Amino acid sequence: MGNKQIKQHLETAQKTGILKISLQRLQEFPPQLKAYPNVLKTLDLSENRFERMPDELGKLTLLKHLNLSGNRLVELNEVVGELAKLEVLLLMDNMLTKLPKTLANCTHLKTVNLSNNQLKEFPSMLCGLKQL
Template sequence: MGNSGLKQHYETAKKTGTLKLSQHKLDEFPQNLRALAPLLRTLDLSENKFTVLPNEIGDFTLLKQLTVSHNRLIGLPDALGALVKLESLNCTTNQIASMPSSLTKLNHLKQVNLSDNRISDFPLVFCGLRHLDVLDLSRNRLTTVPDAAASLHVTELNLNQNQIATISEKLADCPRMKTLRLEENCLQLSSVPVRILKDSKISILALEGNLFEMKQFANLDGYDVYMERYTAVKKKLY
């Protein structure tokens, strides 16, 4: 689609601060997009053909929501660290293997979705971000959850459909974590840390589809303590 076809989108964006350019077969920023950098709070570039985001993304300093899902991105630029107002980052379904260290500056992030990428090392750049509520790393290539992940402040961590065989017991020290999703991984029953059952705030621990039967899970030391938290949360919901 040529720039003429995008003109109406731009006019609307000038009034609303929101620009949706999904499904336009874009592989680079349209020229006119740069002029909107001082105005945009929401930018949706999903379902295009981007392999990289240009460094100009760092000029969009008012952005609160950035969606680049369903592209062909192999990474994210350091310039993303300039988006200090960003609250939501959606990069699902790309080919991203690692995160730039500059993301540690994004102190307002609340939600990050990196599902369905090629991440093999746990992205510790999100540790220490105190407002981050949800981190979705499902459908990647993770094999371990390291000690350093204990400094995550998320309330929910989604690690479904990875290749995780080991989890640090220090994950029990996460100050706000309530939900930990580990379905369809490579965990043995002995790999489930007892401390997470006994000493954490986690009240939803999803473990279906690992290398043990769920009925065996009920035999673990600390299971009863975990179930007390689980039941207390369920009662609040109903």
């Protein structure tokens, strides 16, 4: 996906609060997203090639739905705990071996999908999330 296409998607996202950039083989977080921290409510970065959750995602404080499934994530960044409004977190089909304790700060989580990862034990911080 070229810069022009990303710009078009961002312009639409400014109006809708929804950004879908999946199946693009991205390895890095599009730098243009840094300009929209208080706009996005839904972000779909599935089926790319991320190995690590970008730090910049922690600045998307209005985010309610985050899809990072089908990437190459080996760890989830602690900034996920800054996404206090997050309700849906889709992380299936990655290579996660553990989750950060800060995920417990996402008290509005209603759905978390961790299927097809490398987790060896159930993430205990999820037990305290009452809306799951």
